[in-house]
Amino acid sequence: MKRLFSLLFISLLLSSSAYAEPLLKLSTTTSTDNTGLLGVLNKAFSESTDIKVAVIAVGTGQALKLGANGDVDVALVHAPQAELEYVENGSFIDRRYVMYNDYVLVGPADDPAGIASAKTIGEAMQNIAESGSRFVSRSDDSGTHKKELELWQDANINPSGSWYVQAGQGMGAVLKIADEMSGYALTDRGTQIAYQDKMRLKLLFEGGAMLSNPYHIMAVNPDKHPHVQSAMAKQYIDFVTGESGKQVIESFTINNQQLFFTTTPEND
Numbered sequence: 001m002k003r004l005f006s007l008l009f010i011s012l013l014l015s016s017s018a019y020a021e022p023l024l025k026l027s028t029t030t031s032t033d034n035t036g037l038l039g040v041l042n043k044a045f046s047e048s049t050d051i052k053v054a055v056i057a058v059g060t061g062q063a064l065k066l067g068a069n070g071d072v073d074v075a076l077v078h079a080p081q082a083e084l085e086y087v088e089n090g091s092f093i094d095r096r097y098v099m100y101n102d103y104v105l106v107g108p109a110d111d112p113a114g115i116a117s118a119k120t121i122g123e124a125m126q127n128i129a130e131s132g133s134r135f136v137s138r139s140d141d142s143g144t145h146k147k148e149l150e151l152w153q154d155a156n157i158n159p160s161g162s163w164y165v166q167a168g169q170g171m172g173a174v175l176k177i178a179d180e181m182s183g184y185a186l187t188d189r190g191t192q193i194a195y196q197d198k199m200r201l202k203l204l205f206e207g208g209a210m211l212s213n214p215y216h217i218m219a220v221n222p223d224k225h226p227h228v229q230s231a232m233a234k235q236y237i238d239f240v241t242g243e244s245g246k247q248v249i250e251s252f253t254i255n256n257q258q259l260f261f262t263t264t265p266e267n268d
Contacts, residue, residue: 022051024232025072027064029143030170032076032215033057035190035259041248045239051232059170061141067092067218070225074233076240078143078188078215092218094234096241099249099260100214103147104192105205106175107133107184115184116204124205125155132163134183138174139166143213148186151210175199188213190259197255215260217241 032038033055042053056066060077067075068091076098077083086092105115105124113133118124128135137159138145152159165183167174171191178185179199192203217240219233239245246262253259 022049022229022232024051024053024074024229024236025056026053026074026076026236027056027058027062027066027072028076029060029063029078029215030057030172031078031144031188031191034170034172035194035252035254037190037249037252037260040252041240041245044244044248045236048239048244049235051235053236057170059138059140059142059145061146064091067220070220070228072220073229074217074219074236076215076217078213079146080214080216082143082146083216083218087218090221090224093221094237095216095218096237097264098215098217098240098245099262100212100264101189101260102206102213103144103186103211104189104203105184105186106178106192106201107204108182109200109202111202111204113184118205121151121205121208121210122155125151125157128184129155129157129159129163132161134163134165134178134181135159136165136167136174136178136181136183136185138171139168140170142171144171144186144188147211147213151186154210175201193254193257193259214264 038055046052056072060079063075063077064082064086066072068086083095087095113127113131115124115127118127137148167177171187172195174185175187175195179201217237219230219237220228222228222230249260249262
């Protein structure tokens with residue numbers, strides 16, 4: 001309920017006439033916001049165009065719905081299959097690849113499920129379920145949640161029971177909950193790096209094509225929603241996917257660790 005009121009407040013704020021200067025409305029994932037990348041990227045865009053960017057950071061599912069409803073001008077998300085479905089139904093246009101990082105599994109240092117010794121991500125997921133170790137799921141229809149469900153399905157597991165905690169929260173909040181519970185969680189590497197000094201959880205499993213995490217950007221279709229700022233959306237997309245945007249993304253680090261990469265992953 002608190003999130004609903006927050007979204008309603010944001011919607012009213014963005015429609016306010018208080019914004020006399022050019023304003024682009026962007027829906028995106030909590031991972032891009034939690035890491036701090038968007039703050040740096042949007043600042044660079046605003047300095048070069050005088051266009052301000054209002055960010056609504058939610059799960060990818062909600063970010064896509066905001067675009068489909070015409071509540072924003074552009075969306076930056078990381079759920080390729082869902083993105084393509086929205087493009088095919090005409091909700092979005094001009095979908096372009098931006099960057100990637102990858103997903104990792106974090107958990108308590110003593111690793112009761114023994115996932116650090118797993119040879120595949122499927123084996124790691126099976127170890128968690130079979131051991132009954134606490135696993136905190138985002139359960140918010142985000143890109144990370146969609147990936148998690150894909151991993152469970154691939155491992156032939158239907159997660160349920162007291163060990164499986166459905167948080168319904170963003171990535172940063174889920175990491176805090178998992179840390180407090182000494183549980184496991186799936187997270188994008190960027191957020192893991194951003195939070196590694198704020199939690200006891202350790203990176204225990206990584207690697208493999210299934211854990212690749214590509215991000216794409218799309219403009220809301222002005223044919224469906226004539227009121228959207230389509231010209232500004234194109235400027236933003238051109239900037240983010242152009243050389244200036246790539247330089248910002250590639251140079252963004254935390255603790256001397258690069259969080260996102262603009263080269264194209266092999267399985268994108």
